[in-house]
Amino acid sequence: MKTLRIRTFTLLCFFFILSLPWIFYIAAHFLETNTFSFANSQSPNEALQDQLTETVRLIESNTFNWTDPNWQYQLQARLQEAKLDAVILNASDQVIYESNPDSHSAFTSTERFSVLEDGQLRGKFVIYLPETHRVQFISIFAGLLLAFFIVAVEMRRFLLKPLERMSLAARQIAAGDWAVRLPASRITEIAEVRDGFEVMVKGLQTSSRKQVELEEERRFVIAAVAHDLRTPLFALRGYLDGLEQGIAQSPEKISRYLTVCKEKSAQLDRLVEDLFSFTKMDYLETQLNNETVDLTFVLRKSMDSLSPLAQQKQITISSQFTDDCIIRCDTHLLERAMNNLLDNAVRHTPPDGEIVAMCYKDGNKVKFTIRDSGPGFSSEELPHVFEPLYRGEISRNRLTGGSGLGLTISQKIIRRHGGELTAGNHSEGGALLSGWIAAK
Numbered sequence: 001m002k003t004l005r006i007r008t009f010t011l012l013c014f015f016f017i018l019s020l021p022w023i024f025y026i027a028a029h030f031l032e033t034n035t036f037s038f039a040n041s042q043s044p045n046e047a048l049q050d051q052l053t054e055t056v057r058l059i060e061s062n063t064f065n066w067t068d069p070n071w072q073y074q075l076q077a078r079l080q081e082a083k084l085d086a087v088i089l090n091a092s093d094q095v096i097y098e099s100n101p102d103s104h105s106a107f108t109s110t111e112r113f114s115v116l117e118d119g120q121l122r123g124k125f126v127i128y129l130p131e132t133h134r135v136q137f138i139s140i141f142a143g144l145l146l147a148f149f150i151v152a153v154e155m156r157r158f159l160l161k162p163l164e165r166m167s168l169a170a171r172q173i174a175a176g177d178w179a180v181r182l183p184a185s186r187i188t189e190i191a192e193v194r195d196g197f198e199v200m201v202k203g204l205q206t207s208s209r210k211q212v213e214l215e216e217e218r219r220f221v222i223a224a225v226a227h228d229l230r231t232p233l234f235a236l237r238g239y240l241d242g243l244e245q246g247i248a249q250s251p252e253k254i255s256r257y258l259t260v261c262k263e264k265s266a267q268l269d270r271l272v273e274d275l276f277s278f279t280k281m282d283y284l285e286t287q288l289n290n291e292t293v294d295l296t297f298v299l300r301k302s303m304d305s306l307s308p309l310a311q312q313k314q315i316t317i318s319s320q321f322t323d324d325c326i327i328r329c330d331t332h333l334l335e336r337a338m339n340n341l342l343d344n345a346v347r348h349t350p351p352d353g354e355i356v357a358m359c360y361k362d363g364n365k366v367k368f369t370i371r372d373s374g375p376g377f378s379s380e381e382l383p384h385v386f387e388p389l390y391r392g393e394i395s396r397n398r399l400t401g402g403s404g405l406g407l408t409i410s411q412k413i414i415r416r417h418g419g420e421l422t423a424g425n426h427s428e429g430g431a432l433l434s435g436w437i438a439a440k
Contacts, residue, residue, distance in 0.1 A: 003188040017147040024143030028136045051082035052111065052127060060115055063122050066096050085128035091121045162190050166197060178205050217388060232264040275405065288330040292440055295366050296321040296359050298331065302338040303357065306346055313351045320358045325366045326440045329417050337413040340406035341433050345372040365436040376425040385423040386411045
């Protein structure tokens with residue numbers, strides 16, 4: 001839709017207000033004179049002056065016939081022919097003759113004359129001139145009123161109503177009603193405000209939707225963590241009560257009770273740490289502590305930190321790295337992500353299994369994969385792998401020792417670095433986690 005600048009609209013309004021009265025005047029002039037020309041506009045005035053002169057001469061030269069009915073009849077015919085009216089008064093201002101008593105108004109032009117004979121006032125008479133420009137003046141006034149009315153209607157249509165509707169829409173949005181229809185306008189400035197208003201509404205809708213999603217996720221996380229904390233806490237309290245009450249009397253039994261308590265406390269520690277990291281990822285500052293680093297260095301550190309746990313299960317961790325995996329990243333966060341991925345692989349790989357980590361450059365991306373020889377992901381698990389607290393275990397038990405937040409945290413960290421992390425299964429069996437980060 002083509003729009004007008006408000007300056008252009010204002011100028012058009014002024015031009016219309018000035019033009020319409022002039023058009024009405026020209027139309028009235030044409031209806032009266034049957035011509036659009038104003039060149040002979042003085043001719044009617046000259047003819048009127050001639051008629052007036054002859055009428056004045058007729059009245060002044062017949063003072064003794066003012067009261068004669070026959071003469072008055074002749075004067076009446078003369079006045080009708082000249083389109084004039086007259087009133088004749090005697091010296092005492094008494095009316096002797098009046099041609100048309102009902103045609104006079106306060107706006108009618110008049111010519112007044114006094115007749116003197118031998119130095120004495122004989123009488124007076126008044127000539128009422130025809131209203132030659134009355135129609136034109138009325139037409140100009142009517143055109144001006146119509147122009148103001150039309151301009152007022154159009155200003156309300158193009159300016160006031162869109163602003164009123166946008167004000168109403170703002171109140172509806174403040175009340176939580178997002179289903180608002182913003183008005184269209186042919187004024188460019190108002191159309192731009194409307195477009196900006198629409199962008200704001202869409203942004204508010206997106207923000208509100210994200211807030212609702214985050215609130216739902218927060219409630220879910222709190223409920224799930226409360227459930228997960230209860231299980232190890234209940235077991236820990238039970239074993240501690242057993243130790244306190246002397247149930248475990250032999251050194252072997254006491255040692256087993258203490259070992260279980262240490263395992264449960266380690267589970268609690270891991271759960272709290274994962275929950276802290278997950279919450280922190282939602283409130284991290286946009287600016288990361290980026291530095292140039294070799295991704296293979298980060299992966300080797302993570303592999304070294306998990307080697308003791310892998311050795312306990314007799315799991316072999318091997319690597320296939322190239323020398324050009326240089327990226328810019330927050331080393332601490334990225335190491336946390338890789339630890340989570342490798343920890344997940346170690347926990348789900350059976351004893352005597354194998355984990356293979358790969359890293360290589362592909363174009364402007366540095367890609368990495370972590371493959372284990374475990375059971376892999378089922379078709380039901382794959383769509384939910386990166387959901388918070390999802391472990392693919394119906395009973396939500398802790399047999400694998402996971403919190404259900406590790407993969408979620410890793411994906412968030414990789415995405416914060418502009419990359420992506422996906423999950424799948426290797427063609428030869430086992431889970432396969434693949435990701436990439438932009439190369440330096």
